[in-house]
Amino acid sequence: MGVHIQKITASISESPNTKHSPEVVRIYPKLSPMRMMLPATNQQWFKNNQFQGVDAAYPASVEVPPRSFQDFQDLLLTAWLGILSLTSPNELDLNCRLHQQKAEEKVCDGHCSVEEVLQEEESFGTRIRWDYDQDVDTPNLDQMARDGVKARYVTPPFLTITSPTHFTLLTGRYIENHGVIHNMWFNTTTLEKKQYYMTQFVDSYWDNGSLPIWITAQRQGLRAGSLHFPGTAATYKGETVRVRQVEPRFYDYSNETDWRLNIDKVIEEWFHQQDLDFVSLYFGEPDAAGHKYGPDSPERREMVKQVDRTVGYIRDKIQEHGLTDRLNVIITADHGMTTVLRGGPVQEIILSKIPGFSFRDVQFHLVDYGPAGMLLPKEGMLDKVYKALKGSHPHLHVYKKEEMPARLHYGDHPRLLPIILFADPGYVINGLIPVQFHKGEHGFDNHVLDMKPFFRAVGPDFQKNLVVGPFETVNVYPLMCHILGIKPEINDGHLDATKNMLAAEAMPGGNNNNINGGIDVHSQAVVGFSAVTVFLALVFTATASYTLCKRRKAATRYNLKTLPDSPSEGTSEMKQSSF
Template structure:
């Protein structure tokens, strides 16, 4: 048998081998793989760059890709939306349904920072991109990113940092030190993927409102930080090998503090004596577990209690939100119109800005910027949902994604088509039902058939 015939036979055997579904590792290719940095500035509304001079974000748009805006998942809260970015799943499918851990049986409710360390809240069936990448031979890191400090199916992120309870979100010098640490992770520790989180301008937007001068000042600080980040990427020798995505979890709107407030303690036909468990007073969303046999009574008392409050039985919640179909969601749930927050037993919310509203509202939209060797330059794209970002990141890293709700085809036009592809090709067949699975199966089948035919033909001819 000729040498060519032998080579064809070896190629065919490789395709048919049991491990053919594992991404191919090309010798020496790991060093040429493009790295990926995902940066989130919490609560950065889509138009915050329109009333403030943001030269560094503007430069990113000129040199890379800018979306007109990005639509976050509902419910538009920090932890749920951040987990959608790293799983590609709607919130009802990844299960992180609130910023707070809660248990309707024990009545335990934990605040945001405590919830960041509760493993069972995050590790409930979905595997985020850090773990998926590590399973496929990469090294990953999470710096303050929600969900990045617990284990998933026994695996932890390669490098991680968790913010403290009394962390000062506004310290610009600390922001720069954190960026320096992340650059060291890439250069010295050889990480391939890092997610980096900043708690601003969300904190300032809450305290002073999204239209305040304080918010505008904070956006300028964010922009300076983007400039510093890009400088450090250049200085670290990563400009030609690192893709940078800057985005956020949700927007922000001004809280209505006058007129008819949404106050449960003032609703005439409602009584907390009928409630077994409540999750109220956290913005415009609420969950209630009525006592046994009282579901209909409570629903009837609340459904028309306030013109700006929308109350649903779980099964009737709007399907387009992709939120209610999860065991953690209570039998009654609700949300209020933009500007209206929900007050429970007493009025305890005093923020001037808030999020958590309908993700279709323009004030809830957020930003998406991307620049790097894989991205096209000077491209502005129409709005898209954040659920698609995960598939894009997996493609950039050359890893096979977990089953998810996104579609790579949505964001693939953001990328060069001239060879700026990951060094390690994606050769695995996606999970059954995954978009593109049928076409990849068909293509692989055709390739196998062709190689078999060529091998047989050459064996007879040569």
């Protein structure tokens, strides 16, 4: 989970649906074809959000020079929490799927209340449970839904793992464009690999062309901070996050006392004493619980309760320091989680057992890392390796890099290896022998329901009691830039995707400044639409993260020339006849 802070905005990811309660929306997305292919004995799927933190041993804070612009009074805090959702599509019949579609097609036109959506969906019954909080009482998350904005769900980028998806939130770029393609840094010449934690300290891996919002904000006169967020330890074009705390090497993600101490540091020290404008804060649960015990476990349920208590603690601290009317809180996540299938009729994916394939033909590989992997065949072996793997397993997808589906935005970066693999939901890719024993996993196609996070936002810049339609997480970056009043770097998102959730006084102005750093907004919207329409075919999943955002600025915002709504995931309408 990560948090960005302006003077406070919190974001926690949750599933597109919510518990059967008068306070929260419950939504029934249609099953994906992948789900329907699973054996009946394995048709129970559970959703989860996951967030992993940055590990490092930097000082808790760094002395920051006086503000460049004393008049700027806005602050933004973004916290990312991984929360899981629960799905159990047991023996769905046609009538049930029709109910799902009716729920999907509920029209809100950007102004639908939580209660209105719930009333419509109450009659559809509860045979399908999509939310992580279906079986857990979450009063604080429920209150946030009433006090602010809730998105049906959001679509993360592919590959749906921690560092790449978090860097998309920080930059507004698809993974093939920002270049943080994996949790692990690697060198195909020396065959060296660095695990997640050590990769946080490889500056060249993170600093390869796309600036995170911390650096952009600092260059425009704001003061930024980050606590435990992926990418915090790196240097970007010679500049670091000015106030930062990186996770220690061995860190207990589940310690609730530590969570509260981190929140105290961010709100009391960084915002109140050091007067920061933007902070990102990360929590590594309930990701770890979802991996270890599975998304349907009692341990996961307890962790969701802990997350909910933490949300309440954040909001209490905001109120205690008199920041409620000056802070925006955004809640979202990096990805979801699903149950790993093993035993019985499950045919596990073990590359060494595939006829015609041999690791002797491979120079370098990244496998044994969940459901996705990459291979660098030896010279002259590309076609042999590709032909051996292609079609070798009913739940294994194999592509040459240049043939990756364009909708995934994961085929056009020099760091990507020539052959890319990913599995269907519930399956992981093993190399020589099975070495992966997690009960829950992520990293699957971002169209898969279980990989989609949720989004919530609360604060003076957001409307209240509003449910909006789905959008891609690349659009969170331009939203945060708008709230902070800074000019964004070139990015793949657009404010048009989220502008309808803003309060009237926070809406984009009428000037012709371009929020995409000089790229024509209309052309960006066209590209986004072509990719996004496919996302609507599969529906959601749940994760959680949260963001604490902002003290309002007295300065004029950097405005986006608004565009007419398009029927893509980027719109805030809830019309979705394509489901």
